[in-house]
Amino acid sequence: MGFFDVHAHLTDKRLAAMESDVLDRARAAGVTTIISNGLNPLDNQRVADLAARAPDLVKPAFGLYPVDAVLADMLAMGVEYQRDDEPVPDPDESVQWVADHVDEAFAVGEIGLDHYWVPAELWDQQEAIFRRLVRIAMDADKPIIIHTRKAEKRTLDVLLDMGATRVNWHCFGSKVKLAQRIAAAGHWMSIPANARRSESFTKMLRVLPREKILLETDCPYLGPDKGELNEPMNIARTAAYAAELWETDIDGVKAQLESNFHDLFRCRP
Numbered sequence: 001m002g003f004f005d006v007h008a009h010l011t012d013k014r015l016a017a018m019e020s021d022v023l024d025r026a027r028a029a030g031v032t033t034i035i036s037n038g039l040n041p042l043d044n045q046r047v048a049d050l051a052a053r054a055p056d057l058v059k060p061a062f063g064l065y066p067v068d069a070v071l072a073d074m075l076a077m078g079v080e081y082q083r084d085d086e087p088v089p090d091p092d093e094s095v096q097w098v099a100d101h102v103d104e105a106f107a108v109g110e111i112g113l114d115h116y117w118v119p120a121e122l123w124d125q126q127e128a129i130f131r132r133l134v135r136i137a138m139d140a141d142k143p144i145i146i147h148t149r150k151a152e153k154r155t156l157d158v159l160l161d162m163g164a165t166r167v168n169w170h171c172f173g174s175k176v177k178l179a180q181r182i183a184a185a186g187h188w189m190s191i192p193a194n195a196r197r198s199e200s201f202t203k204m205l206r207v208l209p210r211e212k213i214l215l216e217t218d219c220p221y222l223g224p225d226k227g228e229l230n231e232p233m234n235i236a237r238t239a240a241y242a243a244e245l246w247e248t249d250i251d252g253v254k255a256q257l258e259s260n261f262h263d264l265f266r267c268r269p
C-alpha cells in the first residue's frame, strides 16, 4: 500500500526546477501516485509531458483554473490580478484543449467556480465554461477535481443539477456543515498538507465519513509548515495526523485511503 496525492502542481516553476529530486523524495516517503493538475492549455501540456516522463508515479489531470477561464475579460475590465508572465488563455481554445485530450486524462481538473477573485459581472460566463468542462468529463466518464472559492454552494448546485457523481473537492474552504452535505451527496473531499495547523481541516478529518476522504498537498502551496515549499512527500505527514485523529495505525489509514481512491478513480494506486 502506498500514499497518493490527488492534487499537486508539479509543473509549478519552483517544483519543476527540481523535478527529479521532488519525485525521488515522494517515492522515498512511500507516495505511489501523484495527480498533477493543469491550470490552462500551456500548463496542461506541461502536465502531459511530465506524466510521460514519470508514468509510474505521475497521473495527468487536465483542466482550466476558474480564474484563467475568465482572465481575459477580467484584465479587459481592469481588474488587478497577479500572475506569471505567460499568455492569457483563450476560454474557447482552453475548453477545446481539454475536449481534445480528455481520453489521455486521469481526471479533469482543476475546474470550478471562483467568486473570490472574479467580479460578479463574469460569474455567469465562468459558470457556462465550468458546465462545458463538467460535460466533457462526464461524457468521457472521467472523475472531476474541483477548485472553488466563495462559490461552494453554487458549485454544488451545478454539479447536482448536471448529475456529476465522480467528484473530488480540493482544499474545501467553506463551512464544515456544507462539506458534510457534499459528502452525503456522494462526493469526495481531499484534505491538504496543512491540516494539522487548520481547525477546519482537522474538523473535516474528524466528522466527514472516512470513506469520502482523500489526501492532497496542493503543492507547492499549503505546506505543513508555514512558508515552507510543499511537496508530495508531505502526504505521509497528513496520513500520520489522520491516524492520530482516527485512533488507528498508519496501515489502517492507508487501507481506508486506498479503498477511497479506488472508489473514485476506479483503479489501484
Ligand SMILES: [Zn+2]
Pocket: 007, 009, 037, 110, 147, 170, 218
Ligand atoms: Zn490547485
